Amino acid sequence: MDTQTIGEEEWNELQKNLTETIPVYDRVNRFATLGQVGRWRRIVRSLLPQGRLLEIGCGPGSFAEGVEGRELVCLDPIPEMIEVARLRVNAERERRRDPPATFVEGTAENLPFEDNSFDSICTLFSFRDWFDKRAGLQESLRVLRPGAKMVIIDPAKVNRVHGLMGVLWMKIWVGAYARFVCGKRDHPWKWLTKTYSAFGTTRDYVRMLEEVGFENVRSRVLFPGMATVWSGQAPDSD
Numbered sequence: 325m326d327t328q329t330i331g332e333e334e335w336n337e338l339q340k341n342l343t344e345t346i347p348v349y350d351r352v353n354r355f356a357t358l359g360q361v362g363r364w365r366r367i368v369r370s371l372l373p374q375g376r377l378l379e380i381g382c383g384p385g386s387f388a389e390g391v392e393g394r395e396l397v398c399l400d401p402i403p404e405m406i407e408v409a410r411l412r413v414n415a416e417r418e419r420r421r422d423p424p425a426t427f428v429e430g431t432a433e434n435l436p437f438e439d440n441s442f443d444s445i446c447t448l449f450s451f452r453d454w455f456d457k458r459a460g461l462q463e464s465l466r467v468l469r470p471g472a473k474m475v476i477i478d479p480a481k482v483n484r485v486h487g488l489m490g491v492l493w494m495k496i497w498v499g500a501y502a503r504f505v506c507g508k509r510d511h512p513w514k515w516l517t518k519t520y521s522a523f524g525t526t527r528d529y530v531r532m533l534e535e536v537g538f539e540n541v542r543s544r545v546l547f548p549g550m551a552t553v554w555s556g557q558a559p560d561s562d
């Protein structure tokens with residue numbers, strides 16, 4: 325595992341662990357982020373333009389259920405995640421009289437969509453888990469329309485020292501709660517620490533977004549320094 329890739333065996337193991345998180349996913353996330361995760365999701369929503377939206381790595385639908393009044397496609401490689409998200413998100417959309425969202429099984433690295441087919445893409449707490457981040461960004465660029473926007477959010481790592489503090493936070497604070505909630509020492513949040521340890525810095529992914537071809541790339545570390553949001557735009561056609 326490094327800043328750009330995760331090997332096949334490790335990624336399969338990670339996916340098994342992510343499946344195990346489903347029943348307590350939102351509860352542990354709220355605790356781990358000191359209740360900030362809802363505010364961060366609202367910030368991501370506010371950065372997304374109107375039009376057809378793709379969420380890559382939708383997980384159990386924690387972000388997607390709050391997306392209002394636009395066409396929504398949710399993608400995830402884990403069938404169990406998709407089933408939970410479909411029920412949750414579409415129940416909420418029906419209540420609001422929005423058309424149902426579409427759910428697709430797949431990975432960021434091989435998006436099963438046509439070129440130029442989305443007005444925006446977002447990916448929340450999933451980019452860190454992509455097995456080939458550069459390939460996933462290239463695929464995202466391919467399916468975005470000219471001028472369309474990509475927004476990414478993941479745990480922040482500004483530099484090595486900040487990264488070390490993040491690892492301690494995840495191991496001690498999140499680890500203790502996850503052990504309690506899951507009722508076992510070998511809980512699936514151990515993989516959060518593993519993927520975060522291998523994750524690059526904010527600047528690494530600014531560079532990667534630019535190298536892949538995104539324009540107007542920006543990054544912002546969100547209060548209290550636990551998450552970074554990146555955004556970039558597909559080049560205009562002319």
Ligand SMILES: C[S@@+](CC[C@H](N)C(=O)[O-])C[C@H]1O[C@@H](n2cnc3c(N)ncnc32)[C@H](O)[C@@H]1O
Pocket residue numbers: 339342380381382383384385386387399400401402405430431432433447448449450451453454455456
């Ligand atoms: C921690 S969950 C995030 C769920 C949700 N987006 C949220 O806001 O909480 C990460 C999700 O990313 C998915 N994922 C992992 N690798 C992926 C890949 N290569 N392509 C697309 N999704 C991936 C996982 O299956 C998992 O459901």
